[in-house]
Amino acid sequence: MTNVVVIGDPFVPADNLAVAAKGLMLESPINIQRFDWQAEKSRSEFREVIKILEHDGPNGFELSSDILAAVSTAEYLLVHLAPVSQKLLAHAKKLKMIGTCRGGLEHIDLAEVKKSKELSVINVIRNAEPVADFTIGLMYATVRNIAASAIQVKNGDWPQNFPNDAYKTSFSNLKVGLVGLGHIGKIVAKRLTALGLEVSAYDAFAQQAALEQEGYQIKLKSLQEIFSDSDVVSLHLRVVPETINLIDQSLLQLMKPSAYLINTARPDIIKQEDLIECLTKKKIAGAGIDVLWEEPIAPDEPLLRLDNVVITSHIAGDTIDAIERSPQLLQKEMNKVLQKA
Structure with a gap:
């Protein structure tokens, strides 16, 4: 018998994760123990928890004694946003694999995970396609003044002139x-090359031959x-120590006066004061951002x-199918x- 623990939350209930767990290709029958974390909260209330979790990591949250007891015999753990903390991992002596149905790993203590050579983490970019679509939409809305015109109308x-008039094309x-x-990039x-645009990229791990x-x-x-x-310039980076404040004055000052910056990734990859100064002094034509340092x-x-900036309310990945199908993608x-x- 293989023990599997699933921990749901207000966005992805344990029942949904359990269905995915049943379909795992394991050699022995599966015993699933299911729990829901923060289940009493509404989705809007839970968003506040997510903000704290993504900013501070998993170790400031407590899990019930029942969950800790269950993971002590589990070989597989499936979560969405439940914190996989140092304390949980200390109990999980038999754990072989952690699966999370989201792209970000802020809710997992990766430093602690790396101490075990037998333990692996599997994640999925559940909303890669919605975010990619939104990114291109934000490019259009920013470059062609769609958002600015709509707001003013x-x-x-009835605006006919905009700050980027000299650069419109x-x-x-x-x-x-x-x-x-990554997946989103x-x-x-x-999509952009299909539209006929010339696309270049920076990625520390990509290889030209492999891409071709x-x-x-x-x-x-x-x-x-x-x-x-x-x-x-469109940003598609994760937040890791190497990328925090990566986009600062030294890079922003290299941009053309006619250029635009788009961010649907994470706010912390941009040095906030440097971007504000850049836009305030109109050193670039504009920016479109879906993520902010305070939300x-x-x-x-x-x-x-x-x-000269279009701001949306962190909705790039918010489609009805993205979260619902994430456990199946994880499976x-x-x-x-x-x-x-």
Whole structure:
């Protein structure tokens, strides 16, 4: 008998994770123990918990004694956002694999995981396609003033002039540079090249030959070249120690006055004060951002006073199918690993 523990939350209930667990290709019958974490909270209340979890990590949260007892005999653990903390891992002496049905791993103590050579972590980018679609939509909305015009029309104005008037051009004329070529970055690249745009990218782990073999029309460049050469720079990085405040004045000052910065990834990869200064002094044509350092946005946020930035409310991955199908995507990825074992 193989023991599997699933821990759900207000977004992905334990019952959904249990269905995925039943489909795991394990050699012996599966015994599933299911728990729901923070189940009493509404989704809006749980979003506040997510903010803390993503910012501070998993070790500030307590799990019930029942969960800790269950993981002590478990070989597999499936979660969405439940914290996989140092304390939980200390109890999980038999654990072989942790599966999480989201892309970010802020809720898992990876430093503690790495201490065990037998333990692996499997994650899935549940909303890669929605985020990629939104990213391109945000590019259009920013570059072509769709958002700015819509806001002003609703306020009773009929704008014909915008801060980027000197740089307005057809979308297909733009050169787009992607910073990060994970699942989302690659989908964005495919969509943009299909639209006829020239796409380049920076990714520390990507190889030109491999990309060409996979059919991607992407030219790899250095980070500095991406910022100096591109008309639109789009960020697709995770937050790790090496990427915090990576996008700072030294890179922003390389951008053309006609260039745009798009961020649907994480706010902490940009040095906040440097971006605000850059936009305030109109050193670039504009920016489109879906993620902020403080959410919901504070009334005194300096970006709100600027006319060259489009701000959306962290909704890039928010589609009805993305979260619902995430346990099935996780099951598929875990089975790929299990079949190779």
